[in-house]
Amino acid sequence: MSGPVIILVRPQMGENIGMTARAMANFGLRRLRIVAPRDGWPPAEAALQAAAGASALVTGAEVFPTVEAAAADLTRLFATTARERGQAKPVLTPDLAMAEAARHSGGAGGVGILFGPERTGLENDEVSLADTVMTFPVDPGFASLNLAQAVLLVAYEWRRASGAAAAPFELPQESGPARRETVFAFFAFLEAELDRVDYYSRPERKTIIMRNFRNILHRMNLSEQDVRSLRGVIDALINGGRRRRSRNGDGG
Amino acid sequence: MSGPVIILVRPQMGENIGMTARAMANFGLRRLRIVAPRDGWPPAEAALQAAAGASALVTGAEVFPTVEAAAADLTRLFATTARERGQAKPVLTPDLAMAEAARHSGGAGGVGILFGPERTGLENDEVSLADTVMTFPVDPGFASLNLAQAVLLVAYEWRRASGAAAAPFELPQESGPARRETVFAFFAFLEAELDRVDYYSRPERKTIIMRNFRNILHRMNLSEQDVRSLRGVIDALINGGRRRRSRNGDGG
Numbered sequence: 001m002s003g004p005v006i007i008l009v010r011p012q013m014g015e016n017i018g019m020t021a022r023a024m025a026n027f028g029l030r031r032l033r034i035v036a037p038r039d040g041w042p043p044a045e046a047a048l049q050a051a052a053g054a055s056a057l058v059t060g061a062e063v064f065p066t067v068e069a070a071a072a073d074l075t076r077l078f079a080t081t082a083r084e085r086g087q088a089k090p091v092l093t094p095d096l097a098m099a100e101a102a103r104h105s106g107g108a109g110g111v112g113i114l115f116g117p118e119r120t121g122l123e124n125d126e127v128s129l130a131d132t133v134m135t136f137p138v139d140p141g142f143a144s145l146n147l148a149q150a151v152l153l154v155a156y157e158w159r160r161a162s163g164a165a166a167a168p169f170e171l172p173q174e175s176g177p178a179r180r181e182t183v184f185a186f187f188a189f190l191e192a193e194l195d196r197v198d199y200y201s202r203p204e205r206k207t208i209i210m211r212n213f214r215n216i217l218h219r220m221n222l223s224e225q226d227v228r229s230l231r232g233v234i235d236a237l238i239n240g241g242r243r244r245r246s247r248n249g250d251g252g
Numbered sequence: 253m254s255g256p257v258i259i260l261v262r263p264q265m266g267e268n269i270g271m272t273a274r275a276m277a278n279f280g281l282r283r284l285r286i287v288a289p290r291d292g293w294p295p296a297e298a299a300l301q302a303a304a305g306a307s308a309l310v311t312g313a314e315v316f317p318t319v320e321a322a323a324a325d326l327t328r329l330f331a332t333t334a335r336e337r338g339q340a341k342p343v344l345t346p347d348l349a350m351a352e353a354a355r356h357s358g359g360a361g362g363v364g365i366l367f368g369p370e371r372t373g374l375e376n377d378e379v380s381l382a383d384t385v386m387t388f389p390v391d392p393g394f395a396s397l398n399l400a401q402a403v404l405l406v407a408y409e410w411r412r413a414s415g416a417a418a419a420p421f422e423l424p425q426e427s428g429p430a431r432r433e434t435v436f437a438f439f440a441f442l443e444a445e446l447d448r449v450d451y452y453s454r455p456e457r458k459t460i461i462m463r464n465f466r467n468i469l470h471r472m473n474l475s476e477q478d479v480r481s482l483r484g485v486i487d488a489l490i491n492g493g494r495r496r497r498s499r500n501g502d503g504g
Binding site for chain 2: 053054093095135137143144146160164166167169225226
């Protein structure tokens with residue numbers, strides 16, 4: 001399933017074109033179109049530098065004179081706007097918009113997403129070419145989202161909607177979770193050692209103290225290796241204490 | 253419910269501190285802490301310019317010498333990493349991490365999120381101070397996320413997790429959805445007009461043609477105003493045709 005086409009309409013800053021390419025590449029989008037870039041084409045060196053490794057998306061971008069031309073071969077078009085435009089069309093946040101885009105892209109459809117110039121956003125006539133408005137759930141007191149930041153959120157939601165949003169790595173599990181007999185044996189060892197040093201000031205408190213302590217240990221979700229490590233640490237502390245006491249001549 | 257504290261550890265570029273502040277403000281985060289900024293403090297003018305209206309977050313940031321000091325008063329600490337560190341702790345994507353942060357912040361807890369320096373990320377010893385690793389579901393072939401972009405995704409997911417992620421505006425509904433009698437009357441008008449101009453080449457096709465056409469109209473989810481507008485357009489086309497015909501002297 002190929003991702004949506006990102007269409008920057010009359011972008012002003014080369015850096016933002018580059019940062020857009022980088023944001024797209026972060027989440028696996030590849031198709032960039034530019035409508036009437038303010039500073040012409042190809043863009044200044046700053047755009048390629050800002051792309052930081054995704055400069056092939058910039059140099060491979062397709063350039064068009066109008067929104068109509070850039071969207072001609074697509075079958076679904078979203079217009080990104082920061083404010084209400086009084087146009088009677090559905091308004092979706094990026095998560096819902098990209099869920100819809102993923103459904104649409106499952107068929108023969110091609111999805112495009114329009115982003116307006118940095119300062120002004122899309123013109124109302126450009127918005128009217130789109131099927132759906134997309135907007136961001138920003139704090140209304142600080143709604144001005146940088147162009148590449150807006151693209152990033154869309155690319156991120158596309159990756160989630162297309163089912164590729166697992167973390168790239170997981171909790172390393174070298175030994176697997178501890179079998180309960182390993183955990184219970186560790187409880188017994190610890191309880192015996194605490195008995196040996198008369199830790200329970202009053203015998204009737206032993207049950208409560210040990211129950212609390214068991215629950216602390218349960219919350220650790222210990223692996224087999226974790227239990228071995230903990231037991232090693234406690235052994236070392238006990239034996240270190242014995243050695244110290246025997247060095248000081250007070251028995252062991 | 254106050255949002256998590258964003259903690260930039262040894263940030264290198266003033267612009268990134270500013271862009272981080274802007275990204276935080278976009279999604280309602282307010283608390284920024286900086287550990288040992290490379291270029292000292294206060295930051296260069298470029299940081300305030302990049303903050304674009306959120307410079308108060310930069311000037312109000314708290315600066316600390318170490319991660320331990322910056323996190324001392326918090327009760328839950330996430331470490332952001334781009335790669336696996338071989339540390340046996342849970343690994344969450346930003347959506348799950350912020351859902352957990354929102355649950356935690358409901359009580360007396362304070363949540364912090366560590367972000368490492370641009371070039372190297374957090375040191376392993378710094379990661380080991382955190383309860384949980386957070387990482388981004390990036391394309392493994394292009395995993396290098398800009399610092400402020402990483403903060404943006406976290407702020408966005410915080411806003412979603414804390415239940416404030418509705419779109420700031422919705423589809424404008426000036427007249428409300430059309431009552432079915434309005435829609436049926438429009439069907440009848442259209443069918444009668446098409447009858448009048450002998451649109452249905454063969455009478456037996458009328459049923460099929462009109463059924464298809466009704467379904468096209470249903471898919472428009474017309475409002476009361478939409479029906480009035482469409483009817484006005486069709487009236488104008490009919491009457492314009494009549495006027496043109498009468499001007500050309502062929503009746504009307």
